[in-house]
Amino acid sequence: MRKSKFFAVLILSLLMVIPLAGCDLIEDILWHWSRNKNVEVTTTEASHGVYQMNLNETRLIKAAYDLTTDSPDELISACIEGMKQAPSDNAYKCLICGDVQVTDYTYDSDSRLVTLYFDPAYNKLPASREILTRAGIVKTLTQFSDEIQYVSFVIGSEPMTAEDGTSLLMRGKDFVDSISGNMEYVREDYVTMYFVSGDGTKLQAEDVIVKYLSKINLETALVNSLVSGPITEGLKPSLSPDTTVNKVSIREGICYVDVDKTFLERVDGQSFELNIYSVVNTLTQMTGVSRVQFLIDGSIFTGTVEGVHIDGMFEKNMSLVYRPEKEGTVPPSQPAENGDALKKDIEQQVKENQMSSEETGPGETETDESTGE
Structure with missing residues (x-):
């Protein structure tokens, strides 16, 4: 359909310019077009579909595919089948073929986790192709975030693990769509993040593994993860x-958080203080960060939200945080959460160490390399 429309527009354009330009110009246009007709062109991405890999194994594209189903199990099956299909564009190839074969899968509706089981031959993939294949599979499945938030891989009988040996739980946003030359190193850190409790009145800690590209600093990754929302159900x-996160940087013990004005909006009628201290309490766990300064599109915001001024600097405030006295307790009037399965491999000691970190002086601060400050 796209090619037909392109040819129709091209022919109409040629007919319009022939009387004005003459045959020489038309021949020149056609020569240049025929010379470049095999160049890869990025088209508008399908709203829902499956990812495919280009023949050079450097880039992904999402191709339209019918994924209308009545259940998560049918959706997963349809995604897997779609990733097996040979692309209509011969410049791309499918992700699940050759050494990449899915032998089974399971789905946990409570944690919205899909576990894919692969043939042991998966381990034969070159590193660059493996990570791009993995990225495409995870991005295909997690585009339906209401049903699927995380994907884990089991190769033969061995789960794919992080550097510390914990099960690797992946989201689509953990990956880039293309690679060139050396792979960009993906870092990961154990962190405590603060989201809103089930009753909407307090902050509640969530211990997670944050993954981010090496070119992005941890403070930026943390704020972006807050925008993405919590993993734990409830x-x-x-x-x-x-x-929109414009920039996050640390100078002399102060973390400067530059966001757009959407940050000023209340979420579901919750107190605006929860917006502020979810960010402040998350960032001040970092070594060398004692205060947070907010900027709105590069400038200090002099107005107020709910009578709260944000033109000053904020320190950690744990009075807004609900912390269960023992594992398994939940905020009053809230049902028990099942999402803890996603983070069962994270040691409790990590959380305790992070929350007890002492605030340090300017001598231990990090430098924002992107600005040279």
Whole structure:
């Protein structure tokens, strides 16, 4: 359909310019077009579909595919089948073929986790192709975030693990769509993040593994993860998902958080203080960060939200945080959460160490390499 429309527009354009330009110009246009007709062109991405890999194994593209189903199990099966299909564009190839074969899968509706089981031959993939294949599979499945938030891989009988040996739980946003030359190193850190409790009145800690590209600093990754929302079922977002993170940097013990004005919006009628201290309490766990300064599109915001001024600097405030006295307790009037399965491999000691970190002086601060400050 796209090619037909392109040819129709091209022919119409040629007919319009022939009387004005003459045959020489037309021949020149056609020569240049025929010379470049095999160049890869990125088209508008399908709203829902499956990812495919280009023949050079450097880039992914999402191709339209019918994924209308009545259940998560049918959706997973349809995604797997779609990733097996040979692309209509011969410049791309399918992800599940050759040494990449899915032998089975399981789905946990409570944690919205899909576990894919692969033939042991998967381990034969070259590193660059493996990570791009993995990225495409995870991004295909997690585009339906209401049903699927995380994907894990089991190769033969061995789960794919992080560097510390814990099960690797992956989201689509953990990956880039293309690679060139050397792979960009993906870092990971254990962190405590603060989202809104089920009753919408307090902050509640969530211990997770944050993965981010090496070119992005941890403070930026943390704020972006807050915008993405919590993993644990029952916790609520503290920031609007439409919030744009312009820049996050640390100088002399102060973390400067530059976001757009969407940050000022209340989420589901929650107190605006929860917006502020979800960010502040998350960032001040970092070594060398004692205070947070907010900027709105590069400038200090002099107005107020719910009578709260944000032109000053904020320190950690744990009075807004609900912390269960023992594992298994939940905020009053809230049902027990099952999402803890996603983070069962994270040691409790990590959380305790992070929350007890002492605030340090300017001598231990990090430098924002992107600005040279």
